[in-house]
Amino acid sequence: MANTVQKGHRQRLRDRFVSGEESSRSEEALLELLLTYAIPQKDVQPLAAHLLSEHGNLSSLLEASMESLCQSSGVKENSAVLLKLVDWIRQHHGHSGIVREKFKPPIQTELFKDISADTDQQASGVAEPYRKRVIRRYGTEMFGKAVLKEAIQILPTLPDSESLDDIRSFLRIKLHFSAELTRKRYANYITRRMFPEGYADAPLRLFAKTYPNTKELQDVCFYRFLLSEPLEVDIIEELISNISKSMW
Incomplete structure (x- = not known):
């Protein structure tokens, strides 16, 4: 029964991310989804929250060394390797990925737009x-x-x-x-x-x-x-x- 509940929760995490739901883009939600691919059949949300609290933010967590990651409670080699893999891809292919990703178009605002035309x-x-x-x-x-x-x-x-x-x-x-x-x-x-x-x-x-x-x-x-x-x-x-x- 517990495994069925976890599978349902993990699938909902994936569905929210794929659909672009705003809550799925928070650092904790992203990390939780990432950890599901390294840690099977376990609620990883508490671990995601703990790691973010320990390292401050997702960027600092990804930049941490393998040794430092493995010293964190609940993080084993599989999880650490996955996190470092994401960090490596981010560092070496991040800019090209940012160009391809569909971001909201920036609003072009004129400096004196609020100044009267009179x-x-x-x-x-x-x-x-x-x-x-x-x-x-x-x-x-x-x-x-x-x-x-x-x-x-x-x-x-x-x-x-x-x-x-x-x-x-x-x-x-x-x-x-x-x-x-x-x-x-x-x-x-x-x-x-x-x-x-x-x-x-x-x-x-x-x-x-x-x-x-x-x-x-x-x-x-x-x-x-x-x-x-x-x-x-x-x-x-x-x-x-x-x-x-x-x-x-």
Whole structure:
């Protein structure tokens, strides 16, 4: 009876993955499915959860040595070999695989999309009536250099997952703040600003892994943060308006 239940559960894991169900793309679900091919007739979900807790995330687990993996409780040679095989394929064929995989198309957003089109009228010298700005409380806080720096440093090490829950969990572990509540708050803050479309888009993650610690990555991170700050856009609009008026 127990074997029948396990077979049914494993088949459901495969079916969810094949159908592209979002929950099947979490690190724990992926690792659990992977372990089913190395460990027969056993519930491997607790082992998957334990390994992720021990190593922090799926990428770190795959990068661990054979010796280190075999020292983990519940991991035997078959499981360790399978994990290292996946790691080797990922390292040597990962980029070509990423190109072929069907990812959600990135949203092309213009930097000044929220700036009023009436700027041209102001530049022509026609006075515009005063427009009262309504500044929303949520999401208008200016981002600090420390948070932006953290995002730039951590982005290349993010787990290979589009799930924002996975990204937040990873950030709460890796952020260099002592208080747990502070790490949680900034994990949510960074996630909202780096991935505003609701998923961790693969093009940005691949770019960060390919160009870590570069000026280009700094510019990309600053651009993403800037777009998500309504107050920043207001300031830019005000500056453009003042410059236009001073020219006439």
